[in-house]
Each structure stands twice: as C-alpha cells, then as structure tokens.
Amino acid sequence: MSRVSNRKMGEVLLNVEDVSLAFGGVRALQQVTFNVYEHEIRAIIGPNGAGKSSMLNVINGVYAPQQGRITFRGQARSHMDPHEAAVNGIARTFQNLALFKGMSVLDNIMTGRSLRMKTGVLFQALHLGPGKAEELRNREFVEHIIDFLEIQAYRKTAVGRLPYGLQKRVDLGRALAMEPQLLLLDEPMAGMNLEEKEDMCRFVLDVNEEFGTTIVLIEHDMGVVMDISDRVVVLDYGRTIADGSPDQVRNSQNVIDAYLGVAH
C-alpha cells in the first residue's frame, strides 16, 4: 500500500507471544501471537467478545496473562502494572471515556504530563522557581496538542459538558501529552457518527505521521480500520484467526465466517 512506503517501518517494537488469559472458566485469550513494528498502525479487530479489549489490557498491564510472553522494546516481561507501562512509554485511550469530567480540557491534557513533572510538592505549592518554569514548559507542549486536535475553542470548558466526539479527542490528547512510543486506542470510533469517524481517522493518521507514534487500535467496525491500518490481526473467541495486510484479511475465509457466521 502507498501509505507504508511514506514512512520508514522500524524494528519490532512489541512482540506478543503465545499469550493466554482466562477469567475463571472464561478463556478470553488463547495463545495469541502477533507483533507490532515501530511507526506502524496496527489494528486488532474482531466481533464483540473476541478478546480485543482483553488483549489491549494485557499490553497495558491491567491484566496479567497466565501464559505467554510480551516483549516491549526488546525487554521481555510477563506482567507490569499500568503505571509501569506509562513510565515505559505506553499510553492508551479508553472505550467508555475515562476522562476527568470535572476538569477543563486543558487540565485533562495537562495530567498527561504528570510523569514529566519532577519538581517537589513544596516548590509547586509555592508556585515559584523550578516549579513554575516546568509548568510553563509543559503547558507549551500541551497547547501544541490542543492546536493539533483543533480543540482550542474548548480549552477552558469542563470535559463533562463537551459532546461525545470532542471528549474522544480530549482522551486522545491526554494520551498524546505523554509523548508515548506506543499508543493504544480502545475503539476510538465507537459510538461516533460518520463525520466524527472521519475526523478521528485523520487525527490517527496525522499522529502517526507527525509524531511517528506507533499505534495499536482495536475496533469492531471493519470498514474504517481497513483504510488506515498497515496490518490487521483478527481475533475470534480469543484466538487469532487472521493476520496480515488489510486486503489479505478482508479476503480471508476465516474472517468472513467469523463476521457473517457460518452455516452449520
């Protein structure tokens, strides 16, 4: 595809190997294996209940898989908590919007800079010296993101009062503020109308292009994803049923069966 040639695809950034996850008797993931290249847009798709969210949560460290190995930036780990993941450069957005509703758009995105705020509490409290300089530096970066996502008009608005599509953008902005190496998007287009979906697609592509961020996104709506992803992995009932370019995946009999059902 033409998109791929524009960017230099790097080394393997994330490698998921034989990962299995069960909740009691429910086997959410069964020996899932795939990898993600640097600077790639990688989609994980599948029908409802296929294990997509579980997969994302495993990468993000919310769940610890019972089996398998995850290698990120060449470092193998079986488990890390979400805080460690953030420290290591993994950011995420949430399917059902986990924004800080009472806070302004600006403040929400500023929280994404938390890891880069190193000044002690006392300096911050007195609002002087290093604390102030640091705040200003980070603020500048956040303003850049706000411009990028075209939400300048809502900077001071409480997030809870914004329409859904804009909240999704703020969610993306907060994750971007972390300057992540790997960005996990949990159904970024869910519940959006066509126009909002197109906007979101554009932002995802722009993020990838402008910041070089590697993106793993999960979606159950196949249409949108096929247009923007470099490679797609398809899950069904916790198993990998296809993995490859959008075209390969679209024509895979397994995938067609999973989405449309098979005659028994």
Next chain:
Amino acid sequence: MGVYLQKNWPVVGLLLLLAMGLVLPLATGASAPGFYFEVLLGGLMSGVLYSLVALGLVLIFKASGVFNFAQGAMVLFAALTVARLGEVMPLPVAFLLAIVVMALVAWLVERLVLRHLVNQDAVVLLMATLGVAFFLDGFGQTLWGSDIYKIDTGLPKTPVLVAEGLFEGGILINTEDLVAAAVAGLLVLALAVFFQKTPTGRALRAVADDHQAAQSIGIPLNHIWVIVWTVAGVVALVAGMVWGSKLGVQFSLSLIALKALPVVILGGFTSVPGAILGGLIIGVGEKFAEVFFGPVLVRQFDLAGGGIENWFAYMLALVFLLVRPEGLFGEKHIDRV
C-alpha cells in the same frame, strides 16, 4: 428556574425552613440582638471546626473512595502530639514537628494498610480505617499519655466587646475564636489553591475522578494517597489545635468525627464547599435549636427541652438522606441497570 424548583422542592423547602429558623429569633424579638449574634458566632465557630474535620473526610473520600473513619482519631492524635511536644519546645516548632509526624502516619497507613487493599470493597476499606481509628486512639495515649493536656497558643482568652454603638450590650467575641476562624479560612483557601493550581493538585483531582485512567497516564496512586492522607493529617492537626486550645486535649476530641458525619451527608461526600457550608449550617443550626427553640418546647409543651444540640445534626442529616441522599453539592450517582 421553575423546573428546578419543581424538581427540588423538598430541598428548597428544607433550606427555607432553616433560613426561617435563622431569622425568626431576631425577627420576633425573642432574643436581644447582642445575644442573638453571640449565639450565631458561637455556632459558626463550632461549625468551622466541624467543617475542618469534614474536610479531611472529603479529601480522602474523593481521592481514594475510602470513608476514613479514623479522621477523628487523627484529630486527637495530632492534638496530643502538639500538646505534649509543646511542653518541651516552642509551639511553632511543635506544630512543624507534628506535621512531620502526621506525614509519617499517612505514609504508614498507605504502606501497611491501603496498598494491600486496593480494589477491595468499600466495606473492607471502611473496616480497615475503623481499625486505624482504634489503633491511633490507643497508641496516641500509649505514646503521649491519657490526661487532659493544654495547648497554649498564647492568644488572649478575654472576650472583646464590639458593635457596642450599634445596639445595646454589644457583642462579646473571643479573640482566640476569631483567630481560629481566620486560620481555618486561610487553610481552606490554601487547599483550594493547592488543588486548583498545582500539578500535584491536578493529579489529586484526576485520581479522584478516575483511578484507572489516572494510573494509565502514569500518576502513581500510592504516592497520591500518601499526599492526600498527609493533607488530611494537617487538616486534622489544625482542627485538633483549635479545639484543643479551647477545651483541652482529651479523648473526647476523637468523637467530633461523629459530628462530621452528618456534615458530609448534608454537604455531599465529594464536595469541599459542601463540607464547609455543611459544617456551618450544622454548627449554627444546633446552637440555635438548643438556645432558641429548646425554651419554646419548655414553655409550650412543658418538656425538659435540653440536649437538642446532641441530636439536631443527626436529625437534619436523616432528613437530607430522605430528600437528597447525595447531599447539597455531592455528585449524583446514576447506576446503569
């Protein structure tokens, strides 16, 4: 506006009733103006203290979803620490040292209790803080003794007469009370600035809103909890000092947490302004009930009329639970069915 009234008539009605109770004694001439304002100030004064304790509760509840039963015990422990340290060193030094001690308590609570109970039921956490409360109560006495101790702030305790020209008799005010109210006000202001303007304050609000999201952007929960408990400890310290310098530091201090409970029910568990306003309403309300309406009961119904101060707050909280369970400013929870 019309719709708002229609939806909230029980609350509006209740608040109107309270407001009426507030002006009635003066309007009907049942009380001399000087006396009326003295009672009002006395009520506001104890209200400020309830607010301080309630504030500690709200801070911890917001940041960690824990109802901290130990807030009252923290007040006692902090006051004991200041009182006993103050016997051997100047009070300001004792105060600073007590802050360090409260930070240490916060760190230990996080390290030994909260950290291991993350994601447990609210009841489990409540029981844990109940344990912390009893431990602090007891340990404070083991460490510092169980007598009644004094905190000498050096402020004059003699009342000052103000507004003498305005009406007969004027108003008698305690200098100490005024300073205490000013300190409490400053503390609330400082907290507001800290929460609204600093990165740590922002992180605290973030954690209060959504644990999971806060964690995923790299805000360290454990760290935040230590800070919140420390702040709650400092608030407890100020409350303990103000109360202790008035009445002496003794075990009954830890019981004022029980008065803070109706305050947070009234103001809302998640609202800082609610804690402050709720404290003032209850402080003034119970004084008025006792002083002005107790005698009415005696006159009209031949009752003994005493002890209203003890149950008024709970009665009010109960009514609020019936008409507005989330409190004046609390967030309304709508659960999906």
